[in-house]
Amino acid sequence: MNLLIIEDQYTDYEVARRALLAVYGDVAHIERAQSLREAIGLLQTREYDIIISDLGLPDSEGVDTAKAIMAVAGKTPLIVLSGSTFNSTFEEVLDETIEAGAKKFIIKASTNLIKRLPEEVKNLLHSMEIRKELLGFNHGREV
């Protein structure tokens, strides 16, 4: 499983990375981008199963970050982490991020990251399997 974590804060990246490795150590291959620009470069040349991104990066912030990632990520699911509200409310950031196409939204508090991030990755993988099964159902059938 190839994961891309887009996070400029080293401590937050390490918390996320360790939380994921604790659960998916044997199968997870994790790469890091520290800016939107670096992330876009990686997304244009490599394939990932899941993208995990902070909304506050040195060269982008807020929902625009999620939109820019979604524009190059294709159908790769995006989990958004956010510790700021960017002059808005958390509820607004949450709604706009989900409407922009992100699959999950996690508040970036360390205890939350450790618990929720591996859970949400698992949920997402499960959901992707179900979706694949559902959408492959009845292919070409005539009634």
Add this chain to the structure above:
Amino acid sequence: MAERFDNERFVTLLERLIDDTSKDVEKIKGRVDLLEYRFNEFVKAEAIKDKDRVKENSSVRIININNAWKLVFMIESAALAYLTWKFQK
């Protein structure tokens, strides 16, 4: 004469239904998460020691986040059953 099954339309409808449902559930889950986050911040700010007791008396535990996710699977299954029935009529 049998009408040709429109697989493309079926997939489009199903995808839209799942996406809309998933978005709604994620917004609900996000709000539950926010409630818990704000509760924990409040506990820290007020230096409340007996956190569990306060939590038991609050609405924080009304919704279990994992159960919200199970709801998505239930709705996805129901959507599939409905659309299959509709296209088989």
